Amino acid sequence: MAVSTTWVFAEASEGKVATITLELLTKARALGGTVEAFYGGGDADTIAEQLGKFGATKVYAADAGDALQGAPVAAAMAAQIEGGNKPDLIMFGQTYDGRDVAGRLSAKLDRPALTNGVDVSADDKVTVQNAIFGGNTLVQTAFDGDGPFLALFRPKSFAAEEGGGGAAEVVAVDVPDTGLSGQTKVLDRHVEETTGPKLDEAEVVVSGGRGLGSAEKYEMIEQLAKLLKGAPGASRAIVDAGWVPYAYQVGQTGKVVKPNVYIAAGISGATQHLVGMKGAKNIIAINKDKDAPIFSIADLGIVGDVHKVIPKLLEALQAKG
Amino acid sequence: MQTLMNVVVCAKQIPDPAAPGELDPNTKTLKREGKLILDDSDAYGVEMGLQLADKAGGGEVTLVSMAPNSEVSGLRTALAMGAAKAILVSDPALQGTDSLATAKVLAAAIKRAEPDLVLTATESTDGYTGLLPAQLAEILGWPSITFAKHIEVSDGTAKVQRQTEEGYDEVEAPLPAIVSVTAGVVEPRYPSFKGIMAAKNKPVDEVKVADLGLSEDEVGWKGARQEIVDVSPAEERQAGEIVEDEGDAHERVVQFLEQLKVI
Numbered sequence A: 001m002a003v004s005t006t007w008v009f010a011e012a013s014e015g016k017v018a019t020i021t022l023e024l025l026t027k028a029r030a031l032g033g034t035v036e037a038f039y040g041g042g043d044a045d046t047i048a049e050q051l052g053k054f055g056a057t058k059v060y061a062a063d064a065g066d067a068l069q070g071a072p073v074a075a076a077m078a079a080q081i082e083g084g085n086k087p088d089l090i091m092f093g094q095t096y097d098g099r100d101v102a103g104r105l106s107a108k109l110d111r112p113a114l115t116n117g118v119d120v121s122a123d124d125k126v127t128v129q130n131a132i133f134g135g136n137t138l139v140q141t142a143f144d145g146d147g148p149f150l151a152l153f154r155p156k157s158f159a160a161e162e163g164g165g166g167a168a169e170v171v172a173v174d175v176p177d178t179g180l181s182g183q184t185k186v187l188d189r190h191v192e193e194t195t196g197p198k199l200d201e202a203e204v205v206v207s208g209g210r211g212l213g214s215a216e217k218y219e220m221i222e223q224l225a226k227l228l229k230g231a232p233g234a235s236r237a238i239v240d241a242g243w244v245p246y247a248y249q250v251g252q253t254g255k256v257v258k259p260n261v262y263i264a265a266g267i268s269g270a271t272q273h274l275v276g277m278k279g280a281k282n283i284i285a286i287n288k289d290k291d292a293p294i295f296s297i298a299d300l301g302i303v304g305d306v307h308k309v310i311p312k313l314l315e316a317l318q319a320k321g
Numbered sequence B: 001m002q003t004l005m006n007v008v009v010c011a012k013q014i015p016d017p018a019a020p021g022e023l024d025p026n027t028k029t030l031k032r033e034g035k036l037i038l039d040d041s042d043a044y045g046v047e048m049g050l051q052l053a054d055k056a057g058g059g060e061v062t063l064v065s066m067a068p069n070s071e072v073s074g075l076r077t078a079l080a081m082g083a084a085k086a087i088l089v090s091d092p093a094l095q096g097t098d099s100l101a102t103a104k105v106l107a108a109a110i111k112r113a114e115p116d117l118v119l120t121a122t123e124s125t126d127g128y129t130g131l132l133p134a135q136l137a138e139i140l141g142w143p144s145i146t147f148a149k150h151i152e153v154s155d156g157t158a159k160v161q162r163q164t165e166e167g168y169d170e171v172e173a174p175l176p177a178i179v180s181v182t183a184g185v186v187e188p189r190y191p192s193f194k195g196i197m198a199a200k201n202k203p204v205d206e207v208k209v210a211d212l213g214l215s216e217d218e219v220g221w222k223g224a225r226q227e228i229v230d231v232s233p234a235e236e237r238q239a240g241e242i243v244e245d246e247g248d249a250h251e252r253v254v255q256f257l258e259q260l261k262v263i
């Protein structure tokens, strides 16, 4: 069974469509059939063009207002489906809002949702692939019965490529009354200032872990990242310890990064960290323990002390100018 | 006026994550036999729940857990931290239960506790679907705020700092509500000796699927409506060159970066 219509849950911030959405649209196009987007934010007109470029012919716009998107968008999707406008597959990012909407829709429609997908195929059955045990084992799971099937995909699972379509047609859809469920209210948004490239878009990522020894030493990581025009990242150990904000975290519960170069300094290489970075083209690891698991996936492994290697590396790079 | 704050904390009991995971060759699902422990991720919820009840000046934390073989080890850990009691759903019919059916089971158990607030982790360590909080909220018909890094409760409203891509949002919702808590936002207390002793006598109410008014068809393998069709090893990334630092390893790094034209 090939899919004839796929919906992609679209996310955007300040008029810019999220990369994960573009990735999903690209994959949806490759499955064949019609690709449509479902959007819960405000001002769908501004993003219709970007969505169209990546393959969406229509964007259903269900404005959640100042409520969190989960309840209202799930209710709007369910209303369309119950009204007969039924896709075969609905793709979500494994993101904050993606999870909220998919979870609620799954309960509303009483259908399972497959999570943490890294690939999908639609031959006889719609099958989602996910990776377990830190990515060393691949599991294929097929949906039983009829669609719509709900699946969530990890960021960076697909490359985003334009398909050359015109702006998607904006179709405003009603948000049904969600009762208590919908009574969330976003009062204020705080944007943490960042400079340099975004962690998940940078060509070079330099991450530090507990091996740095103390919060102050993280400065070395920031300097190195800056010299390489990259973004600084972190293991969860030092995020939990409060050395750096959560936004820096790479791994299963943090960002997935696929840079050209990933430098791991003082990071052991726990499976939950590896799933976030093993897609990097080149991996350099610096760790004083020669048996650290990170070395099993590093292209260049330096067995050494970060406090010795990194200052010299910084010096050498500065000298090169 | 005394305000009581009754919090349910979902507490998953999982195999020790330090031990390598294994799939059952027949069912192709994660093996969950042997002793289970409290999922670390839920320790944050327990701590948060205890602090909120404390701040409200009264109330208690009730744990809700679904686990095989009447497992209570993880619950005892959370009871030793200070939770008052637990509801455990354990039933052979639950084998193979997916996230949606787990949500149905937990929702039914939560209703028994009549809480003001339900806390979960953002995702479990062994299953990490991360869908459960939203599914639970939809089934209960309650608002939900996921990825909380800070929670305040007053006048029947939860005010939450919710993690976002760019920073965080300030979000509020009326109670009862479901809030999922991100790891690392509070420091889970270590159970005291007294706490550990007291935990042994705290009530754990064990129930079966039928006690919750659910049918066995809704849960377990039958409820899942998906089939694992293949399990295969992923292509392994190979280890590359290893250099022992003798004081000049940074030069090799520079060279490597030059080769890649990064510098």
Ligand SMILES: Cc1cc2nc3c(=O)[nH]c(=O)nc-3n(C[C@H](O)[C@H](O)[C@H](O)COP(=O)(O)OP(=O)(O)OC[C@H]3O[C@@H](n4cnc5c(N)ncnc54)[C@H](O)[C@@H]3O)c2cc1C
Pocket (backbone or CB within 6 Å): A208, A209, A210, A211, A212, A213, A234, A235, A236, A237, A238, A249, A250, A251, A252, A253, A254, A255, A265, A266, A267, A268, A269, A270, A271, A272, A273, A276, A286, A287, A288, A289, A292, A304, A305, A306, A307, B017, B040, B041, B124, B125, B126
């Ligand atoms: C559900 C769940 C989700 C998780 N999600 C994530 C995630 O998203 N991202 C993540 O990173 N982790 C995650 N973790 C945590 C993960 O399991 C590890 O605990 C964490 O990655 C370890 O961080 P680390 O490598 O910095 O610290 P450690 O494991 O403590 O490693 C420190 C390393 O530094 C080395 N070292 C020490 N001193 C030096 C020195 N002077 N010079 C050089 N090397 C030195 C040591 O040899 C060691 O290898 C998760 C865990 C769970 C249970």
Ligand SMILES: Nc1ncnc2c1ncn2[C@@H]1O[C@H](COP(=O)(O)O)[C@@H](O)[C@H]1O
Pocket (backbone or CB within 6 Å): B010, B011, B012, B013, B039, B041, B042, B064, B065, B066, B067, B099, B102, B106, B119, B120, B121, B122, B123, B124, B125, B127, B128, B129, B130, B131, B132, B133
């Ligand atoms: N069997 C369970 N018993 C108790 N709580 C659970 C159970 N499964 C999931 N949860 C809760 O839901 C969260 C998300 O789980 P998951 O959807 O598996 O990632 C967990 O971190 C727990 O707080």
